[in-house]
Amino acid sequence: MSTKKLLILPGDGIGPEVMREVARVTAWLSRKRNIAFEIDEDLVGGASLAEYGVPIRDEVVEKARAADAVLFGSVGDPAWSHVGFDKRPEVAILKLRQELGLFANLRPAKVFDALVDASTLKSDVIKGLDIMIVRETVGGIYFGEPRGIETLPNGEKRGINTEVYTTSEIERVARVAFDLARKRNNSVCSVEKCNVMESGLLWKEVVTDLHAREYSDVKLSHMLADNCAMQLVRNPAQFDVIVTGNLFGDLLSDLASMLTGSLGMLPSATLGAVQEDGRRPALYEPIHGSAPDIAGQGIANPIAQILSFAMLLRYSFDLQAEADMIEAAVAAVLATGLRTADIMSPGLARVGTDVMGEAIVRELDKM
Numbered sequence: 001m002s003t004k005k006l007l008i009l010p011g012d013g014i015g016p017e018v019m020r021e022v023a024r025v026t027a028w029l030s031r032k033r034n035i036a037f038e039i040d041e042d043l044v045g046g047a048s049l050a051e052y053g054v055p056i057r058d059e060v061v062e063k064a065r066a067a068d069a070v071l072f073g074s075v076g077d078p079a080w081s082h083v084g085f086d087k088r089p090e091v092a093i094l095k096l097r098q099e100l101g102l103f104a105n106l107r108p109a110k111v112f113d114a115l116v117d118a119s120t121l122k123s124d125v126i127k128g129l130d131i132m133i134v135r136e137t138v139g140g141i142y143f144g145e146p147r148g149i150e151t152l153p154n155g156e157k158r159g160i161n162t163e164v165y166t167t168s169e170i171e172r173v174a175r176v177a178f179d180l181a182r183k184r185n186n187s188v189c190s191v192e193k194c195n196v197m198e199s200g201l202l203w204k205e206v207v208t209d210l211h212a213r214e215y216s217d218v219k220l221s222h223m224l225a226d227n228c229a230m231q232l233v234r235n236p237a238q239f240d241v242i243v244t245g246n247l248f249g250d251l252l253s254d255l256a257s258m259l260t261g262s263l264g265m266l267p268s269a270t271l272g273a274v275q276e277d278g279r280r281p282a283l284y285e286p287i288h289g290s291a292p293d294i295a296g297q298g299i300a301n302p303i304a305q306i307l308s309f310a311m312l313l314r315y316s317f318d319l320q321a322e323a324d325m326i327e328a329a330v331a332a333v334l335a336t337g338l339r340t341a342d343i344m345s346p347g348l349a350r351v352g353t354d355v356m357g358e359a360i361v362r363e364l365d366k367m
């Protein structure tokens with residue numbers, strides 16, 4: 001690949017604040033590793049609503065389609081909480097996932113040694129933890145029809161959402177999970193609620209069939225989603241790869257983030273299907289949102305955003321060495337005792353977003 005086309009969409013709240021720290025890392029890549037990107041940047045979410053009246057313009061969706069990779073910040077702004085569903089800032093990320101067919105959201109929860117004490121869980125429960133949640137992102141209850149709010153004859157209202165999964169939707173995301181497991185500890189846990197939901201029953205059947213047909217070398221287990229939430233807190237090390245639907249994956253990954261110390265630590269990659277020309281649409285984003293409660297204060301943790309960029313280098317550009325270096329730089333900075341507020345422990349040095357970003361690049365410069 002000659003020039004790498006990167007679309008950057010900072011979004012709302014802390015999105016632009018943590019994205020600024022990624023700019024230091026791209027500058028380092030160009031300065032020290034001679035790797036340059038053709039970078040375009042645009043507005044999404046509340047920022048786009050304010051400027052253009054829509055959460056995302058078609059033009060931005062097209063730019064995302066044309067890019068080799070998209071780096072996304074976060075969307076969501078309480079100022080727009082009164083508007084209709086199709087006009088909410090969150091539409092931006094949902095539309096990008098759907099339009100680009102980004103069906104497999106990889107959410108790794110890895111515990112850095114230095115942060116073992118930042119978790120609210122006991123250190124022996126989480127030390128060395130490395131799990132991967134594969135969340136389906138273009139189906140399920142987020143997009144199923146019928147949906148809406150209707151008024152019943154008696155004047156009462158009814159809100160409707162529908163959980164829908166087809167065989168092919170389940171198979172393709174399960175395939176991603178099995179392939180990943182083969183490169184890790186060779187174990188997949190498929191999570192649904194087949195005890196109460198037909199879509200969960202189908203999910204379990206399809207994963208079981210695919211496993212028997214193509215992945216019998218991988219260890220497969222099944223777990224009900226409520227039990228999985230409990231097991232993630234009780235003994236998270238029992239998991240390697242978890243594969244699950246859209247809503248359960250959303251909940252379980254926020255839960256898993258606290259194993260690592262903070263929501264501000266968890267990156268993600270959302271991948272589509274490999275195209276005929278060999279390209280694979282991909283979007284990278286932290287799993288956290290726009291954090292309106294701390295936005296504008298310069299205290300957000302930029303690590304999830306920086307690690308999302310490392311995932312981008314790894315998955316979209318095959319820059320394994322550079323991705324390793326960024327992850328090592330994060331580990332090194334944490335080992336020196338620098339902490340943003342969300343991962344602060346007594347006796348360590350509390351810093352803001354920019355000092356954390358600068359420190360990570362200083363570590364990179366030493367490599």
Ligand SMILES: NC(=O)c1ccc[n+]([C@@H]2O[C@H](COP(=O)([O-])OP(=O)(O)OC[C@H]3O[C@@H](n4cnc5c(N)ncnc54)[C@H](O)[C@@H]3O)[C@@H](O)[C@H]2O)c1
Pocket residue numbers: 014018073074075076077078090093263264265285286287288289290291292293294299300301302304342
């Ligand atoms: N992909 C996305 O763009 C995305 C993801 C999740 C939520 N959202 C949106 O974000 C808005 C706020 O949602 P929320 O408050 O429920 O979730 P959130 O993830 O924004 O924040 C939850 C809590 O975690 C903290 N937090 C999150 N990221 C942090 C970071 N990097 N450093 C330090 N602390 C951090 C916040 O301060 C807050 O207390 C909503 O509009 C929601 O829809 C967007």
Ligand SMILES: CC(C)[C@H](C(=O)O)[C@@H](O)C(=O)O
Pocket residue numbers: 075076090093094250287289
């Ligand atoms: C903002 C919202 C639509 C999104 C989701 O629910 O998928 C977020 O919570 C996430 O985890 O990426």
Ligand SMILES: [Mg+2]
Pocket residue numbers: 250251254287
């Ligand atoms: Mg979420």
